[in-house]
Every structure is written in C-alpha cells, then in structure tokens.
Amino acid sequence: MGTLIEFELKKILGNRAGMVSCALVLAMLLALTVLDYTTAVTRDFFTGEVVHGAEAQKSARGLQEMHAGQLTDERVADDAAALDRANQLGEEVPGLYELDNQQIIDTYGLEFWQQTRAVAEDGYYMEVVGTLDSASPRATSLRDGAEARIEGMLDQGFWGYFRYSDVEKAYWRNLEDGISWPMEWGYMQGWHDVLEWKAFSGLAVVAVCIALSGVFAGEYRDRTAAIVLPTRQGKRALPAAKVAASLIFTTAYWLLLAGLVIGLRVVLYGADGWDLPLQVSQGLDVPYPLTVGQAVVLAYALGYLVALGMSALALLISSKVRSTMPVAAITMAFVFMGVLGLFMTPAAKIALLTPFTGLSYAYDYMVSYAAGPLVADLPTVLAVLYGAMLVAFTPLAMRAFKRHQVA
Amino acid sequence: MELKLDRLTKQFGARIAVDRVSATLAPGVTGLLGANGAGKTTLMRMVCDVLRPTGGQILLDGRDASELGDEYRALLGYLPQDFGYYPDFSALDFMRYMATLKGFSDRDGRARSMELLDEVGLADDARRKVKTFSGGMRQRLGIAQAMLNDPAILVLDEPTAGLDPKERVRFRNLIAGFAQDKVVILSTHIVSDVEFIANRILVMRQGSFVLDGTPEQVVKQAAGKVWECRVETRRAEEMSASLQVANVRYATDGHAVLRVVADEPPMVGASVVEPTLEDLYLLVFSDGNGR
Numbered sequence: 105m106g107t108l109i110e111f112e113l114k115k116i117l118g119n120r121a122g123m124v125s126c127a128l129v130l131a132m133l134l135a136l137t138v139l140d141y142t143t144a145v146t147r148d149f150f151t152g153e154v155v156h157g158a159e160a161q162k163s164a165r166g167l168q169e170m171h172a173g174q175l176t177d178e179r180v181a182d183d184a185a186a187l188d189r190a191n192q193l194g195e196e197v198p199g200l201y202e203l204d205n206q207q208i209i210d211t212y213g214l215e216f217w218q219q220t221r222a223v224a225e226d227g228y229y230m231e232v233v234g235t236l237d238s239a240s241p242r243a244t245s246l247r248d249g250a251e252a253r254i255e256g257m258l259d260q261g262f263w264g265y266f267r268y269s270d271v272e273k274a275y276w277r278n279l280e281d282g283i284s285w286p287m288e289w290g291y292m293q294g295w296h297d298v299l300e301w302k303a304f305s306g307l308a309v310v311a312v313c314i315a316l317s318g319v320f321a322g323e324y325r326d327r328t329a330a331i332v333l334p335t336r337q338g339k340r341a342l343p344a345a346k347v348a349a350s351l352i353f354t355t356a357y358w359l360l361l362a363g364l365v366i367g368l369r370v371v372l373y374g375a376d377g378w379d380l381p382l383q384v385s386q387g388l389d390v391p392y393p394l395t396v397g398q399a400v401v402l403a404y405a406l407g408y409l410v411a412l413g414m415s416a417l418a419l420l421i422s423s424k425v426r427s428t429m430p431v432a433a434i435t436m437a438f439v440f441m442g443v444l445g446l447f448m449t450p451a452a453k454i455a456l457l458t459p460f461t462g463l464s465y466a467y468d469y470m471v472s473y474a475a476g477p478l479v480a481d482l483p484t485v486l487a488v489l490y491g492a493m494l495v496a497f498t499p500l501a502m503r504a505f506k507r508h509q510v511a
Numbered sequence: 512m513e514l515k516l517d518r519l520t521k522q523f524g525a526r527i528a529v530d531r532v533s534a535t536l537a538p539g540v541t542g543l544l545g546a547n548g549a550g551k552t553t554l555m556r557m558v559c560d561v562l563r564p565t566g567g568q569i570l571l572d573g574r575d576a577s578e579l580g581d582e583y584r585a586l587l588g589y590l591p592q593d594f595g596y597y598p599d600f601s602a603l604d605f606m607r608y609m610a611t612l613k614g615f616s617d618r619d620g621r622a623r624s625m626e627l628l629d630e631v632g633l634a635d636d637a638r639r640k641v642k643t644f645s646g647g648m649r650q651r652l653g654i655a656q657a658m659l660n661d662p663a664i665l666v667l668d669e670p671t672a673g674l675d676p677k678e679r680v681r682f683r684n685l686i687a688g689f690a691q692d693k694v695v696i697l698s699t700h701i702v703s704d705v706e707f708i709a710n711r712i713l714v715m716r717q718g719s720f721v722l723d724g725t726p727e728q729v730v731k732q733a734a735g736k737v738w739e740c741r742v743e744t745r746r747a748e749e750m751s752a753s754l755q756v757a758n759v760r761y762a763t764d765g766h767a768v769l770r771v772v773a774d775e776p777p778m779v780g781a782s783v784v785e786p787t788l789e790d791l792y793l794l795v796f797s798d799g800n801g802r
Binding site for chain 1: 559560561562563585589591596599607612614653
C-alpha cells in the first residue's frame with residue numbers, strides 16, 4: 105500500500121496545471137504578505153513623523169503596547185474621558201477639522217495633535233469607547249457596552265441578510281456569557297493577521313482541487329485505467345491508495361500554506377498576544393469566549409477540514425468524468441459562487457457555507473443556523489458539512505473508479 | 512485450466528458489439544482474427560473485467576469470473592489496444608508500479624521488472640521516461656507489464672502494432688515460449704501474428720465467431736477458392752480493382768501473376784493454389800462485391 109501511495113503522489117505531483125496553481129497561490133500569499141508589510145504607512149504617535157514599512161509596524165506596535173493592560177471600569181472610563189476631551193478640544197478650535205495631521209502638528213504642536221486627532225483616529229479608542237456608546241446612556245463597564253452592542257446586532261439581524269430567531273438570540277447570549285471580564289488588552293498584530301488570512305485557505309482549496317483533478321479522471325483520459333484495473337490490486341488497494349495519496353497531498357499543501365501564513369506573520373510581527381481574548385483582535389461584538397490562540401487553532405483546523413471535504417468533492421467528480429476540466433471548473437465555481445451568493449440576500453446563509461465566505465465569517469460574526477430548538481453556529485455547520493463530504497464522497501469516488509467501464 | 516465464454520454479449524445502446532459468443536479456451540495461443548470493428552476489443556475488455564457484459568458470463572474452471580473478482584484478476588495479464596502510459600514515469604517506475612498492483616513486494620517487483628525489461632530489449636532504457644519512448648518501445652513495455660505476474664490468462668489486443676519486423680518475430684517467439692501452459696488470447700487483424708504460433712483460430716465478424724478451429728482447419732475453409740492468374744499488366748490493374756486480390760507479382764516480360772480469392776475462377780486459365788490464413792481472412796472479410 106505504501107508503495108502504491110508513493111506512486112499515486114508522484115502522479116499528483118506530475119499534474120502540471122495543479123502544481124502551477126498551487127505554486128501561484130503560494131506566490132500570491134508571499135507577495136501579498138511582503139507588500140502588506142513594506143507598504144504600511146503610519147504617523148508615529150510619539151514623534152508625529154510619517155513612517156513606512158518596518159518602522160510603521162514598530163510604531164503601530166508601540167501604540168498598541170501603550171494601551172496594553174486590563175480594561176477595568178476605571179480604565180475605560182478614563183479612556184472615554186480622553187476621547188471626549190479630544191473631541192471637545194477639536195470643537196473648540198475653529199477649522200481644526202479641515203486640517204490634516206501634519207497641518208495640526210505644524211500649527212498647534214505635537215502635544216496638541218497627540219491629545220486631539222491622534223486620539224480620535226486611534227482604533228483602540230474607537231473600539232473601546234465606541235462599544236461603551238453602544239448602550240444608551242453610555243455604559244460604565246466594557247462588559248455592559250459589549251452586551252448592548254451584541255444585543256443591538258441581534259435585534260437588527262445580520263446586516264439585513266437574515267434575522268435571528270429567539271432560540272438563536274438565546275444561543276449567542278449564552279455564548280457571550282462565557283467571556284471573562286475585565287478583559288486584557290495588548291499587542292497581537294501577528295495573530296490578528298493570521299486570523300484575517302484564514303479565508304485564504306478557502307482559495308487554496310481551488311489549487312488543491314485542480315491538483316487532484318486527474319486522480320481518477322486522468323486514468324480514464326490517458327487510457328491507463330485499462331491496464332491498472334484488471335490487476336490484483338486494481339479494484340481493491342488502488343482506489344484506496346489514490347484517496348490516501350490525495351488526502352496526504354491536501355494535508356501537506358495545507359500545512360505548507362498555513363505554516364507560511366503563520367510563520368511569515370509571526371516572523372514579521374511577533375508572536376505576542378496568543379493569550380489575549382479574541383475580542384481584542386476581532387472586535388468587542390464577537391461573542392466567542394476564546395483566546396486569540398484558541399481561535400487561530402480552531403479556524404485553521406476548520407480550514408483544514410474544509411480543504412479535506414473539498415478534496416473529497418474533487419475526487420468524486422474526478423471519478424465520474426473523463427476530463428480534468430469539469431473537476432477544476434465545478435470546484436472553482438463552488439468556491440467563487442459563494443462570494444457572489446453573499447450579495448443575494450435569500451442565498452446568503454447558503455453562500456456562507458462555501459469555503460471562502462464560510463472561512464471568512466467563521467469566528468468573526470454571529471452566523472447561526474436553527475432547526476426547531478437546535479442551533480449551530482457557522483463553524484459547527486461548516487465542520488459537519490465538510491466532514492460529511494469527506495466521509496461520504498471518498499467511498500463514492502472509490503466505488504465509481506472500481507466500477508469504471510473501459511469502453 | 513479452462514476459460515469458458517458463455518453466450519457473452521455486449522450491447523451499446525442499439526448496437527450489439529458482441530453477440531452471444533461462446534468458446535472454451537484451453538492453454539495455448541488462441542488467435543482472434545477480425546477486421547476493425549468486429550468486436551475483438553470489446554470481447555477482450557470483457558474477458559479482462561474492465562467492461563461489464565450485457566449478457567452471458569465468463570467461467571474460469573467452472574467458476575464465474577465476476578464472483579472470483581480479485582482472484583480472477585490476479586491471473587490476468589492484459590495489453591490493451593490503446594496502451595496508455597504515465598509520461599513522467601521511467602520505464603522501471605512504470606513496471607514497479609504495475610508490479611505493485613499485481614501484488615509484488617517492492618524488492619521482488621523491481622527484480623521481476625528488470626528481468627522483463629531485459630527480455631523485451633528495454634533494459635538499457637529502464638531509467639528513461641516513457642514519454643521519450645518510440646511507439647515500438649512503448650508497445651514492448653506494454654507487453655512486459657502484461658507478463659509481470661506470469662499470468663495464467665494473457666490477453667493481448669493488437670500487440671504487434673508499432674513493432675518493426677524484427678521485433679515482431681521476437682515477440683512471436685516470446686509468446687510461443689510463454690504459452691505452454693497458459694491461456695493466451697491474441698487479438699489481431701494482422702494474420703502473420705498468429706499464423707505460426709496459434710493453436711486455435713477464432714475469426715470474428717460483426718460481433719460473432721464465424722470460424723473456429725486449428726489454423727489448418729480454418730485455412731481449409733478457403734480450399735478451392737484461391738486462384739493464381741497470369742495476365743497482362745493492364746489487365747492486372749483492372750482485376751485488382753474488381754476482385755479480392757491477395758497478391759500481385761509483376762514479371763519482367765510485361766505480365767503479372769495475381770493471387771485471387773474468389774468462390775469461382777476469376778478467369779479462364781486460373782489455377783487453384785493452396786490457401787493461407789491470409790487468403791481465408793480476405794475471403795471472410797470481403798465486402799460481398801468481391802473486394
């Protein structure tokens with residue numbers, strides 16, 4: 105069996121279109137990461153200077169570290185006061201809103217800029233004080249603000265796409281109750297980016313499917329099925345070896361991709377913030393009681409399961425057709441139609457079950473599916489769906505190959 | 512060992528490719544002769560369990576081959592007509608792969624592969640990629656893979672396609688030596704492939720066996736129907752256009768000697784000659800208009 109798997113892997117690696125697709129995805133990932141890092145621009149809070157690339161990252165880190173610590177009620181009250189003071193100072197100076205950052209520094213000095221525009225544009229204040237302002241009157245604790253923010257979203261429905269039933273609302277409230285307060289804030293840029301890039305594995309799935317397109321169909325197309333099927337192992341170990349080799353390839357490629365995403369981000373931005381709450385990275389309206397590290401593990405495990413499920417779909421199509429084109433076309437359509445489907449309100453919940461959109465929204469938004477009293481969130485439904493595809497489609501693909509008729 | 516084809520039928524939509532053929536095959540070479548489209552390849556595919564029959568069954572020593580499954584396939588060696596290959600595999604890789612599929616351990620498979628590559632004259636090219644091989648080399652590789660497991664049933668569909676005359680002779684000798692105690696089915700429309708090595712000839716036309724017997728018995732069917740005619744060159748061309756002419760030999764004196772296959776003498780003065788298997792083939796596959 106081991107030797108057969110080895111040969112099947114060799115065949116997969118010999119699929120030029122597949123290898124080019126896989127290499128392109130990796131190249132795109134590398135290029136975007138490098139571009140993202142080198143083109144970053146920010147104005148340093150401490151010097152007021154505009155800085156680029158690595159300096160910009162260092163400056164952003166310094167600012168985040170300045171806000172690090174526990175978000176107690178006293179602390180957030182001070183933060184709210186600081187933002188209010190910044191807004192008030194801005195209103196007291198006529199024409200300030202028309203000036204850009206450099207003009208404010210040149211006209212009123214660095215310290216004034218640090219107390220006004222720099223505070224108003226600081227994402228930390230927008231997130232924390234904005235969350236307090238979700239309650240009316242303004243909440244006195246971040247927990248109350250976050251609860252009001254989530255409650256408001258539950259009442260509004262998901263961006264107008266769908267409304268939440270009472271059991272779904274109860275589900276999300278229950279989940280939110282698990283969050284520990286007061287929350288710890290800190291720098292976590294590397295892991296934040298890793299989470300933002302989790303959907304990338306949804307795109308990588310397309311490359312994997314192209315690579316696997318010839319696993320069965322290639323035998324039909326190249327007329328090799330006629331010599332491999334009438335052998336002792338042709339209808340027994342061979343189909344299993346093909347599936348095993350395909351899943352090994354998917355695993356290896358996925359590990360390479362995830363390793364690159366995580367490795368590059370950690371090298372460039374550092375590994376800090378692994379233990380911080382997920383809300384520090386993804387927003388205080390996220391009800392998942394997870395740390396950033398737990399969310400990274402879960403999101404990437406989910407991405408892996410999605411990749412395996414899609415591989416099984418690719419294998420099933422490959423076992424049924426004589427050309428590799430439909431395998432690539434159908435799986436690509438499956439991935440990209442999800443993005444389009446998101447814009448069609450009635451289809452949004454279905455579109456969210458496709459790889460790219462599903463992984464984009466998992467652990468970031470309150471997407472749930474209810475059947476009577478049962479409620480499951482998007483990651484759970486994705487895990488069940490793609491797990492079921494893996495379990496159901498691989499035996500079907502093997503069966504189709506065994507029953508292939510050389511005619 | 513006995514391989515029995517029992518009313519084997521294959522229908523593709525309205526077209527019947529193989530029509531209730533029955534035969535009992537014993538060890539030795541069985542030559543399956545037929546024109547393109549006669550149903551030979553379809554029959555071979557059913558024998559090799561890669562095409563499900565519409566009706567009938569294949570019995571190996573009285574046991575249904577479809578029920579024997581892996582046990583039956585373990586006894587098979589098959590060289591299909593359209594021999595596909597893996598372009599990025601070397602000849603040795605391909606043989607090792609096929610050996611693994613046939614149940615060899617990697618070590619034994621490698622040794623057996625080298626032995627057969629040597630036998631078909633590809634030992635020096637064992638590490639070359641198959642995509643760089645000529646048609647004849649690929650065909651020899653196909654023959655080698657079919658023989659890997661020393662099959663009890665060897666099925667060869669147009670095995671000499673692409674082989675040069677020297678390779679053909681080598682192939683024939685290889686099969687003759689191999690077939691002592693095995694069932695070898697050699698499907699071809701090239702008569703000389705089977706003429707000297709087949710113990711039995713099955714002639715297939717429009718999905719059915721129309722002749723069955725030893726080469727001598729089969730050839731006898733053409734006795735009295737093969738004629739030699741000596742005519743002028745111009746007349747030879749006219750006769751070639753209207754009769755089933757097996758051979759034309761032009762003499763230096765302006766005459767030609769024609770070998771004609773026909774039920775009746777093609778001309779006054781035509782003399783009957785001893786038929787060959789090729790004459791019989793022409794007789795069976797003439798289009799009804801004498802051609």
